[in-house]
Amino acid sequence: MRRRATTSLPRPGYVLIIAEKPKAARKIAGALGLKGFGRVYGVPYWYGYYRGEYVVVSSTAGHLFTLVTDRHSYPVFEYRWVPRWEGERGASFLKKFYSALKALARGAKAFVNACDYDIEGSVIGYLIIKELGDVRRAKRAKFSSLTPQELRKSFQSLMPLDWDMIESGLCRHELDWIWGINVSRAIMHMFRRVMSYRKPLSAGRVQSPALQQVINREIERRTHVPLPSYSVVAELVAPNGEVLKVDLAAGLRTREEARELMARIKAIGYAIVKNVVKKDERIAPNPPFNxxxxxxxxxxxxxxxxxxxxxxxxxxxxxxxxxxxxxxxxxxxxxxxxxxxxxxxxxxxxxxxxxxxxxxxxxxxxxxxxxxxxxxxxxxxxxxxxxxxxxxxxxxxxxxxxxxSFLDPVIVSTVNVDAAFDDVVCFKIKGRVVKSRGWLDIYPFTDIKETRVPLLSPGDELRLKSVKIKLQLSRAPKRYTKASLLRWMESVGIGTEATRAEIIETIVRRGYVEVKSGYLIPTELGFQVAFALSEFFSEITDVSLTRKFEEEVESVRLGRKRRADVVTEAKEFLEPRLNHVKELIDSRDRASLLRALKVVKDEVVPRCVICGRVSYGESLGLPLCVMHYIAAEKMCESYRRWREAEGISFGDFARRLLKMRSAGDYVREVAEYVVTHGLNISDK
DNA sequence: GCAAGGTC
The missing domain is CATH 1.10.290.10 (Topoisomerase I, domain 4)
Known part of the structure; x- marks a missing residue:
């Protein structure tokens, strides 16, 4: 496209087409064959005639307006839209887009919202036309991709403004604002009053479930009681003299069961190959990235x-x-x-x-x-x-x-051998070798594990060389990394491609979690905030709030519900609860607030006998904080399995827990208390 | 100051 740059505004009387971003504006101008080019306040615009109509295309850069309030307290339900560059830090780059669109809107006889065809795009374009132009002279361009054909088609049949979509988008913004701002203010008030904590705190539909997930995982890990299971592993000698290590059985519940199996295997002394299946597996390349x-x-x-x-x-x-x-x-x-x-x-x-x-x-x-x-x-x-x-x-x-993504699949030769010790135990031996590397050389980051197996045929004898029992302890789930938490957010459908990473940074910035060796570890503050939210605003800690919002927003889009009614419902739900929390904080009923925060260390009674935090409940006959309480309860529950598996006493169980590295630290602390005070659970 | 959502 030949460009003739101008420094002045286009001659008035055009239809102003507003795109969501400069790149989209350029594509639209290209599709419509506009040759004129200029800049206002540095923002590019294109102009010319399209099907006899004088048009100008320019763009914003995402949301140009945001919700603000003048009130400093809560509950707060009064808000209005203002240009983002006015208040929001880091948004000053938007000033030129605001000035440019304002100047271009003055010469426009009509407007087209040509932002992305989704609810945010509808809101972005609508607010610009409403604040800087005239919604009575506005239309909507509807396209699903930025290809020239699709764009031309959309401009040949412009639609009226998509009011239901706009209303649903505004509704989403308001719901997130009402919940986020109010709950954030309530917990800031609480932490300021109770803990003299003065830094900003926050809660929201996306960040709070993400924090809760990290917290839940940490609680699982730190109160993890390993459970036993047994496997029988053997070394077998193939006819060619090669030694194979195989798992003959796994997941046995008791040591006795494993011993019995081992004795019968020893008595037989060899296994017979029953079946050998060789196959080529094709591993297709991964698709291009999202x-x-x-x-x-x-x-x-x-x-x-x-x-x-x-x-x-x-x-x-x-x-x-x-x-x-x-x-x-x-x-x-x-x-x-x-x-x-x-x-x-x-x-x-x-x-x-x-x-x-x-x-x-x-x-x-x-x-x-x-x-x-x-x-x-x-x-x-x-x-x-x-x-x-x-x-x-x-x-x-x-x-x-x-x-x-264009290359041949990787071809892996596999061999599956079925073998058995008489009718005592059947087992499998699996081998895998890469036969053709396909796409693996250009994308070598996928590790395809190779295991070689000697050539075997049905009827071959595998002589037993050695056999032993292995105790396997269940492991606690891994901590999240930023990437795995993001994956989780994606899997439950919270946040968007553009926001998830930044929201994870938010919970780090607030001091709710720390990053150590790449792993997300909640801080005391993170635990306290999560507990306070579960106590007073539990809905915001759960992904189901997003589901609920989606349903509400969708019903507005379908014209089944009005935005005002949805917002009023949210207000009627939140207002009494916000007032309740506010009254509780103002009543200076310190003890109930401390109990709500759960992991606070304070002079309040009763306290956890192990760590001195406020007591949550009694387990093993002891007042314990929430973490030691969960650990103690899990210990009692798991002891049944250990007694079945190993026939040990509760005291021996506690002593063994002290030595297990895979046991959570709260569990080991409870175990130590049990050992030093000679506690038992026979009376339970 | 506090959300989540766009995009530079």
Whole structure:
């Protein structure tokens, strides 16, 4: 497109088309064949005639308006929309978009909201037209992708403003604001009064369930009581003399059971091969990245955090070397000229040998989709080198995943051997060898474990060389990393591609969790906030609040409910509870507040006999804090299994727990108390 | 100051 840059505003009397971002505005202008180009306040616009109509296309950069209130207290249900650059820190870059659209709106005779066709896009465009233009002279462009055909089609049949969609979007904003601001203020009030804590605290529909998840996992780990199970493992000698290590049985409940099995196996002395099945398995390449997959892989392979992936990805996108990164799609656009992208990538020596194998083929596609954007792919425009190391690594990962998606599957030869010691025990021996490396050389980050097995045929004898019993202890689940927490958020459907990483940073910034060796560990403050929320606003700690919002917002979109009614319901639900909490805090009933925060150390009675925190309840006949209480209860529960498995006394069980590294620290502390005070649970 | 959601 030839551009004639101008520094002044276009001649008035045009239809102003508003896109969600500058890149989209450029695509729309291209599709409509607009040749004129100019800038206002540095913001680009395009102009010209489309089907006889004089039009101007420009854009915002996401939300230009936000909700604010003038009230400083809570409950608060009065709010209004204001330009974001006025108040919000870090939003000053929006001022030029605001000024530009305001100036362009003055010369417009009509408006088109051409933001992404989703509820946020409807809100973004609507608020701009409402605040800076005139909604009575506005229409909506409806398109599902930014391809020229789709865009032209949408402008040939412009729709009236999509009021139900706008109302549902406004409703989502208001619900999140009402819940988030009010609950945040309530807990700040509480922590200020009770603990003299003065830093900002927060709660919200997405961040609070994420925090709760980290807390639950930590409680599980720290109150973990390992449970026993037994396996029988043996060394067998194949006819060719090779020694094989095999699990003959696993998951046995008692040591006695395992001993019996072992004795019978020893008496027989050899196993017979029953069946041998050889097969080739094909492992297809992964589809091109969407953002969650990229965040996961960058964290796994290079330890780059999800938020940094988003930041680096945005940089690569603005450099023009990759497509839009905030996407959930694993599919490439059907019209994409993949061959010319591949040819261009082939000019980089890292990739040149793979490109010929990829050209002329179709890529693997994933099942995930996105209403606004395709999967992340290299545009074929090559990056300026050198670039910072981590940025390069991310780019390289994206390119490799892209090229891999065109290549042959990895072929793995597998062998499955069934064998048995008479009718005493059947077992399997499995082997795997990579036969053809396929896409594995360009994307070598997948570890395909190889196990070799000697050549065996039915009827072969496997002589027993040795056999023993192995005690297996159940392990506590792993702590979350930023990447695995993000995965969890995605799996339960909270947050969006663009926000999840930043929301994880928020719970870190608040001091709710710390990052140690990549793992998220809740702080005392995090525990206290989570307990306070569960006590007074339990809904906000659960992902089901998002489900509820989605249902409400959807019913507004379908015109079945009015936004005002949904907002009123939320207000009527929250207001009495906020007032109740406020009264409790103002009543200075310190003891009940401390009990609600659960893990506070204070002079209040009764206290945990082990750690001095406020008591939560009695277990083993002792007043215990919530964590030692859970640990003690789990110990009593698990003792039944240990007695069945090993026939040991409660005292011996406690002594063994002290030595188990996989036992949670709260469990070991309770065990130590049990040992030193000679406690028993026979009376339970 | 506090949310979640867009995008630079």
């Amino acid at each position: 953002l969650p997959d990229l965040q996961q892989e960058a964290s796994r392979i290079y330890g780059i955090s999800p938020a940094e992936v988003l930041r680096l990805g945005e940089g690569l996108y603005l450099d023009g070397v990759i497509s839009y990164p905030r996407t959930n799609s694993q599919k490439l656009p059907p019209t994409l000229d993949t061959d010319s992208i591949l040819r261009s990538l082939g000019r980089l020596s890292q990739y040149s040998s793979f490109v010929p194998r990829a050209i002329g083929r179709r890529p693997v596609q994933g099942s995930k989709t996105d209403p606004a954007h395709p999967a992340i792919y290299p545009t074929g425009q090559l990056p300026k080198l050198p670039m910072p190391e981590r940025k390069w690594r991310l780019y390289d990962l994206i390119v490799r995943r892209f090229i891999a």
